[in-house]
Amino acid sequence: MMWDRLLVDCNIATFVESPGNPLGLIENGAIGVADGKIVRVGKRTELAGFRARRVDALGGAWLTPGLIDCHTHLVFGGTRADEHAMRRAGATYEQIAEAGGGIGATVKRTAAASDEQLLEQSRRRLHALMRGGCTTVEVKSGYGLDPASELRLLKIAGELGEGEAVRIVPTLLALHALPADKRDRRAQYVGDVVDKLIPAAAKQGLATSVDAFCETIAFTPEEVERLFKAAAHHGLRVRLHAEQLSNQHGAALAAQYRALSADHLEHLDEAGAKAMAAAGTVAVLLPGAYYALQEKKTPPVALLRKHKVPIAIATDCNPGTSPLLSPTLAMNMACTLFGLTPEEALAGMTTNAARALGLAHSVGSIAAGKQADLCAWRIESLAELGYWVGLPGPERRIFNGADS
Incomplete structure (x- = not known):
């Protein structure tokens, strides 16, 4: 041969x-x-x-x-540099959101951008990750907040990899934030996601997994579980933003549904770590967000090691809380901020990142x-x-x- x-x-x-x-x-x-x-x-x-x-x-x-960035929010319009200034002046994550900033601000800028503009902006960010060594990049939706807009972002994520020497893995971030005009119709909003968005994304083959933000300022475990049931019904794997700002026991819920990963995890407890280990759910640590938000509580790395939970590392590239475009810097941050060994950090952006995307059979x-x-x-x-x-x-x- x-x-x-x-x-x-x-x-x-x-x-x-x-x-x-x-x-x-x-x-x-x-x-x-x-x-x-x-x-x-x-x-x-x-x-x-x-x-x-x-x-x-x-x-x-x-x-x-090749490096694998298994958690990014790469497709968005504009930046949130103004919030960076607010945060440096002492504003909290919650205060910025209440002032009209946060995810809602990016939703408006994303809606105002054309498909071509979003592709151009997102491709520049993708190229930075590729120069850093990434050959596979996960890309979430989440800045649409209605079924039609979320499907649009998934399509753009898919187009992002066309003609590029990189593998794009689109993820439907179906429950990211509650739109301001839906605060009095919360159940209806979740219902539209479950009954309209999930079936449409699955039918069109736009994503292989579904994600959500389980937190006091986002969605409850009960709402997330409803989403997970719909995803399973339509043959989609699940992932979860969990235990970032408080312990909502989202990691244990994710493990119950055999989630590919639970991400952030600063407030993870031992019960959650045990559940993740039993389910094979990967812990995705995001040092860029920890750094940008100036958090004080680090993810319980010793607990993850104790229960042999696989640890992945990602940039969490997003406009508000992790404007990070360097996979090598993410590895350094994982070592210096979270106490990982260099070998653990590299495994976190290769073999364990592949597991977090369900791709360990082909890459990593x-x-x-x-x-x-x-x-x-x-x-x-x-x-x-x-x-x-x-x-x-x-x-x-x-x-x-x-x-x-």
Whole structure:
């Protein structure tokens, strides 16, 4: 068999665990690629007898899986730089929302932008993540707040990846915020989401999972559970913004419905961590939001480790509470703010991030049969990926077997 390319003269972090080698490290390794997929990984000497149309010597670079940003709100109009100034002056998340800022402000700016404008703005943000090493990016809706507008944003998210060397995973953030004009018709609003939006998104194939914001300033566990039941009925997986500002026991609810992930989790308790572990629900930690909001309570990393809950890391790129466009900075923040090891942070943006999106069968690690999504880093050790503040990105980024 003639391979398309052979990558040699590299050290590889496969993230395929073996006894005594939890990161699956291979020194002086090689990777064979054909038809966009990895066909063989091993020591260079083990692949010496195979032929390839192209052989690339990487000069001792470290190869990792392509980075995966598993939680972003990438499609939105305008910015909320004004709120940044308010927050620096001491305003809280709740006060900004009550003053007409917050999610509602972005909803107005998003509605005022044309599809072309939203694509252009969102693509610039996407390109920044790609330069940082991302080969897969999750993109949520959530700035529409009515069925037609949410479907519009999902369609734009899907179009965002067209012609780009990146994999886009659209998520329907169906219950994000209650519109101001629906405050007296809360049940009706949730009913429209459950009865109209979920079926339409599922029928049109616009999303593979459904998300919600379970919080005192957003939606109750009872409302979220109604949403989860509708999602399950239509064959959609679920995820949840949970325990960010208070403990609403959303993580345990998410685990009850076998959620792919529960995200934020600053106020997670042990019962929630146990439930997540039993369900295989991934904990997605978002240091950008913690930093921007100047939170004081960190996610209970020790509790997650104790119960062996997989930990993923994401930028949470959004206009109000995490204007973060650097996956490498997100890894550094996870180490410096949350106490993760560099290895945990890297796993959090590769193998565990893939699990959080239900894509562990195809991306997130370097193994035969997986997509050839790779990053080549000019570093001495993997620890540098959680050490440098604002590392620009990989020396080479490979998507589906091709340089990009």
